[in-house]
Amino acid sequence: MITPPRTPHRWDPDRYLTYADERGRPFLDLIARVAATAPRTVVDLGCGPGNLTALLHERWPDADVHGLDSSAEMVERARGRDDGVRYDVGDLRAWRPEAPVDVLVSNATLQWLPEHLELLPQLxxxxxxxxxxxxxVxxxxxxPSxxxxxxxxxxxxxxxxxxxxxxxASHDPATYLDLLAGLGxxxxxxxxxxxxxLTGPDPVFTWVSGTGARPTLQALPDGLRERFEEEFKARLRTAYPERPHGVVLPFRRVFVVARKAGAVR
Incomplete structure (x- = not known):
């Protein structure tokens, strides 16, 4: 959910959570491969509304879990959860913990940073x-979406x-693997x-309007935005036709879990 400062769009937690189960499954698949047993500090960069960050606290209840997001709207929603996690507004590019953390997670966030490949060594x-x-990512x-x-x-x-x-934008798994393996x-x-x-009216539009298409939609003025949305919906309906069981949205995701050299916790 972190976005470059030149983008003035605002995130909508309600729209983002429309498909919370579908959006949450990759997070579960990601953290399942993190073999940390007793981390002291766990950080989620791009925590969004906190529904997934709370799962980190459930998995490692003795850890200090911290969520960071650039969206004040998302952090406000996350803080309302009262789930034992500390949430703050901030830009992950400027984030520096007081001490190195044991588990650092970022879910569906780095794709918003064009320079994120160069940022990985810093993280x-x-x-x-x-x-x-x-x-x-x-x-x-x-x-087509x-x-x-x-x-x-x-x-x-x-x-x-x-x-x-x-x-x-993002890269192939091999690109990330080569970079992080090269760092030891x-x-x-x-x-x-x-x-x-997906089900419901124009479900693919509902999905993308909460994430990837949101900056584009918010950049358009009233009147023109509605015109764009109608044309966008019509083209999406052609690309993703209704089937007897619903509308199928194929969604490719790239996962990386890297263990830093040193004593294992």
Whole structure:
């Protein structure tokens, strides 16, 4: 959920949580590969509304669990959970803990930072020897859910408003593995394509309007935004037709779990 400062859009926790179960499954698959047994400090960079960060506290109840997000709206929602986690507003690029942490997690966040590959060594520096860095990023940016939005945003009369808005991007698992292995980590990197079966009116639009398409939609003025949305929905309905069991959204995700060299905790 961390976004570059040039993007003025605001996150909507309610819209984001519409498909909370589907969005949460990759997080569970990610942390299942983190073999830390008794970490003292666990940090979630890009914690969003806190529903997933709370699972870190449940898994490691004796740890000090901290969630950080650049969205004040998301952090406000997270703080309302009263789940034993400390939540703060902040930019992960400037984040520096008082001491290296034992487990550092980032779920569906780094894709918003174009420079995140160059940022990974800095993040690893904040992890204790023997600690864990685990992150997951979407890898579906050439799917219709993204290409339709991108192509439409480049057309008149939208392009004057959408030029330069934040768009997510990521790399293949091998790219992350090579980088972190080169820094001395033991790395587990993989990808999974989930087939989400969605229901309701224009469910793919509902999904993307809460995440990847949100900066584009918020960049458009009233009136023009509604026009864009209707055309976007129509094209998505063609790309993702209704089936007897619902609308199927294939979603590729990239996972990385790296253990830093040193004593294991």
């Amino acid at each position: 690893l520096d904040q992890v204790a020897d023997g600690g864990w860095l685990a992150f997951q 979407p890898g579906n940016f050439e799917e 993204h290409t339709i939005r991108r192509d439409l945003a480049e057309q008149e009369p939208y392009v004057a408003h959408t030029r330069g808005v934040a768009v997510p 980590c033991e790395v587990d990197a993989w990808e999974t394509t989930y087939l989400h079966v």
